[in-house]
Amino acid sequence: MKAITSLAALVLGASLGGAALGQTATTEQAPPADAGAGAAAAVSGNAAANEQPAEDGADAAAQDSAATEMAEGQTTLPNGTDITPDYEENGRWYTVDGIPTYKIDEDGTVDFATFNGYRRYSAECHVCHGPDGEGSTYAPALKESVLRMDYYDFQQVVASGKQEVNASQNQVMPAFGTNKNVWCYIDDIYAYLLARGTDALPRGRPAKKGPKTDAFAEQEDSCMSM
C-alpha cells in the first residue's frame, strides 16, 4: 500500500504544480515550511521515504514492502506506463513493452544495472540535476521527469540536449549522444531514476546490489569499444 500512497502523493503533487514540488525538493533537508498546505502534504509523502539514509531497521523494512508490491505488478506510473520488470536482457531488466526498469528484491538488493545507473547519474548528471535525482535550482528533478516523460522522449533529450532561453532564464542541457559514459548506460540511468521517482529506492548509494553478469559486461565492452 505504501507504493500506492506514494504514487497518489506524486499525482497530487503534480496536479498542484510541478514547480512547487520541484522547488521543495531542491531545498533537500529543509522541511517544506512555506509550501501551501496541500503541497506540503504531497511532498511529505515523498520526504518520508527520501530522508531515509541507506540503513537497515524499520525504515528499510518499509522500503522492502514497497519493493515487493512493485514486483507483484502493481506499479503503474501516473502516465499509465506499467513498469513491472518482465524480462532480462544484457543483464538489464525491461518491461513487457521493452522499456528499461528496475528490479529490487524483498531484501532490498538492487539489480546491478540500476545500481550502475546510480553511479553514472552521480558522475554525469548530479552536477546540474542535484543528488539522487532531486533537482536543483538550475535543472529539473529527473526523478519527477521520468514519471511524466516517456522513455523515448527522455532518450531524445539526453541525446540531443535542450535549451530554454527566455527573459528570465538561460539554461542548457548538454547533448550526450556521443558521450559513451552516458550513452552506453542510458537504460541504467533511466531505470535508476524510475526507482527514485516511485520511491522504490531511498536516497543515497544503494546498500545492496546484485552481481554484474557476464552478459552485462559483454554488452558494456562492445558499446564502449564502438
Ligand code: HEC
Ligand atoms: C550542464 C548541466 C547539465 C548536465 C550535466 C545535465 N543536465 Fe539535464 N538538463 C539541464 C537543464 C538546464 C535542463 C532544463 C533544460 C530546459 O528545460 O530547457 C535539463 C533537462 C533535462 C531533461 C528534461 C527534463 C524535463 O523534465 O523536461 C532530461 C531528461 C535530462 N536533462 C537528463 C539528463 C541526464 C540523464 C543527465 C546526465 C547524463 C543530464 N541531464 C545532465 C542541465 C544539465
